[in-house]
Amino acid sequence: MxxxxxxxxxxxxxxxxxxxxxxxxxxxxxxxxxxxxxxxxxxxxxxxxxxxxxxxxxxxxxxxxxxxxxxxxxxxxxxxxxxxxxxxxxxxxxxxxxxxxxxxxxxxxxxxxxxxxxxxxxxxxxxxxxxxxxxxxxxxxxxxxxxxxxxxxxxxxxxxxxxxxxxxxxxxxxxxxxxxxxxxxxxxxxxxxxxxxxxxxxxxxxxxxxxxxxxxxxxxxxxxxxxxxxxxxxxxxxxxxxxxxxxxxxxxxxxxxxxxxxxxxxxxxxxxxxxxxxxxxxxxxxxxxxxxxxxxxxxxxxxxxxxxxxxxxxxxxxxxxxxxxxxxxxxxxxxxxxxxxxxxxxxHGGHGGDGGHDGHNGHGGDRDDAEWPQEVLFQISESEVGRGLRTDRWKYAATAPGADAWNDPRAERYQDAYLYDLHSDPDELINLVADPAYENVLEELRRRLVRRIVDSGEPRPTVTAHEPAPKAVSEDTV
Structure with missing residues (x-):
């Protein structure tokens, strides 16, 4: 060529x-x-x-x-x-x-x-x-x-x-x-x-x-x-x-x-x-x-x-x-x-509007003046039932505890599972989801995720904070 x-x-x-x-x-x-x-x-x-x-x-x-x-x-x-x-x-x-x-x-x-x-x-x-x-x-x-x-x-x-x-x-x-x-x-x-x-x-x-x-x-x-x-x-x-x-x-x-x-x-x-x-x-x-x-x-x-x-x-x-x-x-x-x-x-100098199609759910509406979304929504299946966002700085995802990843297309409840700071950790090596220092970040990302899930046509789910797995109880402590 x-x-x-x-x-x-x-x-x-x-x-x-x-x-x-x-x-x-x-x-x-x-x-x-x-x-x-x-x-x-x-x-x-x-x-x-x-x-x-x-x-x-x-x-x-x-x-x-x-x-x-x-x-x-x-x-x-x-x-x-x-x-x-x-x-x-x-x-x-x-x-x-x-x-x-x-x-x-x-x-x-x-x-x-x-x-x-x-x-x-x-x-x-x-x-x-x-x-x-x-x-x-x-x-x-x-x-x-x-x-x-x-x-x-x-x-x-x-x-x-x-x-x-x-x-x-x-x-x-x-x-x-x-x-x-x-x-x-x-x-x-x-x-x-x-x-x-x-x-x-x-x-x-x-x-x-x-x-x-x-x-x-x-x-x-x-x-x-x-x-x-x-x-x-x-x-x-x-x-x-x-x-x-x-x-x-x-x-x-x-x-x-x-x-x-x-x-x-x-x-x-x-x-x-x-x-x-x-x-x-x-x-x-x-x-x-x-x-x-x-x-x-x-x-x-x-x-x-x-x-x-x-x-x-x-x-x-x-x-x-x-x-x-x-x-x-x-x-x-x-x-x-x-x-x-x-x-x-x-x-061509616009924000990404398409003159007659809604930016997320295709149900119509004027979006010529709408800003391009600051994140993409992704879904996970087969390995786990999950929903997540990829922003400029953050990778955030929540998963559904106990869901059947092969048979369940979605869940009513998700919980924080992954958080990566892509600016300091572009290779996604350090999962920050359990670090209390990032609770404000997680709170905002939860709200954005729920909004994008609903915009994608799914029912509104509940997304909650990460819950650590219970510690195993040994015979010595019983």
Whole structure:
């Protein structure tokens, strides 16, 4: 890819832009050069950011696959969609990106990992479970229908298509075929390209990079949180993980080149983001599902019409904000059910209002004069039932004692569980939740959390102070 956009962007077209989502799986924000990784893993993404917009502080709504994917398809929080954990299907009548773009005349396509058809299938996805996409080449659980060099995807008729070569390359080739296919040049496309990389290969708990790529990073740069925590399995898996990230960037370069060759690069809105991060078993016994930035924070870059200038956006941004941003950038109406807000006003001198959609719950209202929220709300499931806020300075979360983290989507009562001062402790190593010196901070954060929970559409819960676990009574004291 060669840079082609001027600081103010290329001349505008009267046709609506194409929209391409390049979606990775389990990719930390600090794998990218634009966030300080020194290994040169993402030169193409870094160039897109230099021409477009880097959402520097971008966070998933929930750090696990299906809930975060549901949010990206709908602009809604996981508990609003009903997909609050893995294994649950996206409701078939939910307003979605694909339906909005299709209704606006777009050719819509989905390629890769879906993970929103529930547990009834790992492979073919019934048409009614595809959220409105027309062109289809995907698997519900790509981790179980593929390996690094063996990939099976299913078309709209449910027929399998088997690909040789590295898995990310196969998906990239399928995307280029979609871009290059004969179509009305006056009809734009919306393509959602969803990878498994750099997620681990479930069948053997490994990070299978392309042949030779693991060796390139045999002595890897280690993020400071992993180095400080110790434990986990990052020492074993970072080389492969980085190799997977490097190959993803090369695939991104191929896709961008295909758009450039067709003369459509500057007429295409590109979003690069990931569903969640990865803490390499340093925070719990797997890779995500924790309140820490290693799980929540992801790289997010936008480029295209209305998204130029090499902007480093400082605001705290949630995944629910990305779907309305894509729709607004394409001039497509945002469904009132979407709970996020477009980023475009932030780039054009506004506060983040979206002219007719409420900033939190999508129930309507004038928010042109509303300030951008000073925190993002996140939800936790599967490991514990939790709700939390990420502000500029604080990471705060409350959990529900005794709740069933697999079956309970929410709770009536939460209690303080985590408090980190991100200014003095960016790696979230010291949990201050039981320190009485921070009671005033906790009191304010509790109020803000309750307000954001209600704004997200959930019933008002009770959030109480941390209660230490009772001390064990020994026989000597009885």
């Amino acid at each position: 060669t840079p082609s956009a001027s600081p103010s962007g290329p001349a505008t077209s009267t046709r609506r832009p194409n929209v391409l989502v390049f979606f990775t799986d389990q990719q930390r924000w600090d794998t990218t050069g634009l966030h300080g990784n020194p290994l040169g893993l993402t030169p193409v993404l870094d160039r897109l950011a230099a021409e477009g917009v880097s959402v520097d502080r971008s966070f998933t709504c929930q750090p696990v696959c299906a809930p975060s994917r549901a949010s990206l398809q709908t602009g809604q929080y996981p508990t609003t969609t009903g997909v609050f954990r893995n294994g649950l299907p996206l409701p078939r009548d939910t307003p979605s990106l694909a339906r909005s773009f299709r209704d606006a005349g777009y050719a819509t396509g989905y390629i890769g990992k879906w993970h929103l058809a529930g547990d009834h299938t790992s492979g073919p996805v019934p048409e009614e479970d595809r959220a409105g996409y027309d062109h289809w080449l995907a698997a519900n659980l790509l981790e179980f229908t593929s390996d690094a060099y063996e990939t099976t995807l299913y078309d709209g008729s449910g027929a399998p298509h088997r690909f040789g070569g590295y898995r990310a390359d196969a998906l990239g080739t399928a995307a280029i075929d979609f871009i290059d296919r004969d179509r009305d040049r006056d009809r734009p496309f919306f393509l959602f390209l969803s990878f498994l990389e750099p997620h681990h290969q479930n069948s053997r708990d490994d990070y299978p990079a392309p042949t030779g790529y693991r060796d390139r990073y045999a002595t890897p740069w280690v993020p400071s949180d992993l180095a400080a925590l110790g434990g986990g399995n990052w020492a074993e898996h970072l080389p492969g993980y980085y190799g997977m990230v490097r190959r993803l960037d090369e695939v991104l370069g191929r896709v961008v080149s295909a758009l450039e060759r067709r003369g459509e690069l500057d007429e295409t809105v590109i979003l690069f983001t990931s569903d969640h991060g990865c803490h390499f078993k340093t925070r719990n016994d797997e890779y995500k599902r924790s309140v820490h930035d290693a799980s929540l924070r992801v790289p997010t870059v936008l480029r295209g019409p209305g998204l130029w200038g090499g902007v480093r956006l400082p605001e705290l941004v949630s995944h629910v904000d990305l779907p309305p941003t894509l729709l607004r950038a394409a001039g497509v109406p945002v469904p009132p059910e979407m709970q996020g807000r477009s980023l475009l006003p932030l780039l």
